[in-house]
Amino acid sequence: MRLTALLPLLAAVPLFASPAVATAAPGCFDTAVPLTVEEQRLTATMPAGGPAVGPELVRLAGLDPLVAGVKHDLCAARTPRRAERVVTEAGDRLWRTAVDRAQGRRPDLGTLDRFDDRPLYWARLQLSSALRQWTPAFPLPESTSLLTAFDRGSRGLDDVRFPLGKTRRVMVSGFDPFQLDGAGVRISNPAGASALQLDGRVLDTPSGPAVVQAVSFPVVWGYFDDGVVEAAYGSALRDRARRPDVLITISQGRPDRFDIERWAGAWRGGFPDNNNASVTGGVPPAAGWPQPDVQFIETTLPYQRMLAAPAGAYPVNFNQAFCVWADSSHPGAGAPVCRSDAPAAGEIAASGGGGNYLSNESMFRANRIRLGFGLTSVAGGHLHTPVLGQPTDPAALTDPDFESRRQAIAAQVITLATAAAAPAAPATPPPATESARVALESLPGTVLN
Template identity: 60%
Template sequence: MALTLGLSLLTLPAVAHAQPAPCFDPNAPLTVEEQRLGDRLTPTGPAVGPELVRLAGFEDDVSRFTTRLCEPMSLSQALYHAAGRGTELWQAAVRRAQSPQTWDAYDDRPLYWARLLATKALRQWQPRGWQLDAATRARLVDVFDRTSRGVEEVRFADGVRRIAVTGFDPFQLSGTSVRRSNPAGASALRLDGKVVDTPSGPAVVQAAVLPVLWGSFDQGIVERFYGSALRSTPDALVTVSQGRPGQFDVERWAGRWRGGFPDNNDVPVTGVVPDAAGWPQPAVEFIETTLPHQRMVDAGTTPFPVRYNREFCEWPPGTVPGTGTPSCRTDEPTPGAASAAGSGGDYLSNESMYRANRLRLGLSATTTAGGHLHTPVLGQPADPAALTDAAFEHDRRAIVDQVVALVSVI
């Protein structure tokens, strides 16, 4: 189904753009991500993010959240409101992803943009009768963000195997790329709470969607999700992200290095992956996957080929990391060498694998397997003024269904 942007926003402007004074300060600073809420594909078309929220049926969720902010409430009530509505948004997105929908159920983008509409409201909120300082505002935003990602929803059932999975938000959204989707995030929504049949019996999956933000990783969002999961001794941790065109990659190595590519707030970071406060984290340069990679390669899932990727890059012993040219190979890291890139590169996908498995090692979770799966790259609709088309939806569905099949092999 091809859909161009000739659609009206109907009731959404009241939610996103006409927040009544004095509840919201339209001059309050927003993040780069939140500023993209106004991006359009054509000069006269609607803003992409809010339109996707409307098409998916999430405008009422956003409206309930923002409307309540304009009513009298204390700080404790505001925290409760942020946590409750964030959880409800996550649960609504999971239900939507796992049931037939008028708008494609596999579309991960509405959750992303609905979350940003809510965090924008929190950044601009002016509570009645009391002052909201910067630290408390940041706390409110963080609570909503985490709960609307499934990070706080790790609840494993008894009597079955357990698998914890994370995907990612859309990224590289500047300009007309604002309509990008991420099949890794769509896979997490599709998998959360599901019971899949594995070679060792049924397994329940708990999933979350990670931000494409260095700062959130610094604050420990990966450790928070997988730390909660590891309390239940899961059988496997699987970080998933979007990788290279036309194939899946089971990555052999995660590396302790950030290569500097900008995140969704256009912030570049280069250097050693930092620790997250409060978690046991051994200082290792490379961490090798313990997922059943050969079984995943040999399983015959379709339609994309599955490859075991052995590549890695290192700063040779005696050199200064970040200077010169790293050595890239497919054998084994050199003892004493510093990581320059894991098999999955040096961006947040590699770091999600590194952080999740550094924590696994730090907690001595010896019976838990861990590793990373890169999906094929999902393109964009052919018409530059379209939010979707049949080929785009077909490709996303094929990638997501194969992720589910590969998780079922573990």
């Protein structure tokens, strides 16, 4: 069966949350079963009250019938095989529906701006919480991980299918919204929105068409421990007939510009993830994948061509900053030393140019696999988008300016991905610039994703 062949990335999704309030369980769901911290935010409302934000965004995007249909089909399932089919199809259908809606192929779905990435995130949480609280009338095989199957499908991991032939291939990844406790549950992530705009798109480059496949990563340390990045990029890279030519991990960075990151570092800074878990230390290896033991990985993206791409709403910077621990024998102790030249042999990473959160780690892991396969001819690197922010009115879920900024960011990501897609030899990094020095000053305390 398809499900048993899946990587067990989420077979034991951690329960960081306290049990949900016990109530009479509707249908085949037991609402006393504990939910994750992420899933508990489904009940969060805006300060002034009103409907819960996540479910309301799902409703406004027209995805609530899909969610209700999956729940109905779960309750109607009578065999493990049927349950597996319901769950795997649900994940795939949610991702494909979100992509089709984002790219304008489903104008029938709701009134919310089609560029909005948030409905996918909250619909996924609605269904993962339903799966966690589902009480089937039959035993499930121990090898079955329904949550794993659903999550993979709903992030596009099972949808990466490049064509054969000489067409250029570009693989990109975005992220879920994050900082939902600090910034609030209305927050959006333009990297996730850009991934939805790019999936399946054919880019028109001077060297011919380039096909893009996209996935969306969770902002959860545990998923990265379980190898979600390697499962996405590694699986694509080992397909010799359809191997991508370019890898671009994408996340949200600083408020006023795009950053093409020169360096990714092998250190986790411990900022809390979407389950409020913190992890500090070196980036661990992913089991089952070839990967070199390195501290820094340098981009091989054609950054000079990306810098020369047609102008968009935001400036684009080549960020050469990185940080090392002053005492390489005691990483994590003392203050990091930040520079913009190049790491020396024996130095231990404290931060890449994109910080030491999951954005930096997505670049590091994707390109560590690229190097593990010996694919030095494949271009790989990271793009930080500007911060989107939130709607101006604290009582609004969206507004025209918020939507316009997200659309402008996504449009510029497409322009930069197009510039990166055509073949070119890597350029020699230029001398450190003032913008690089400014970035150095802000690295240790900056959370970028």
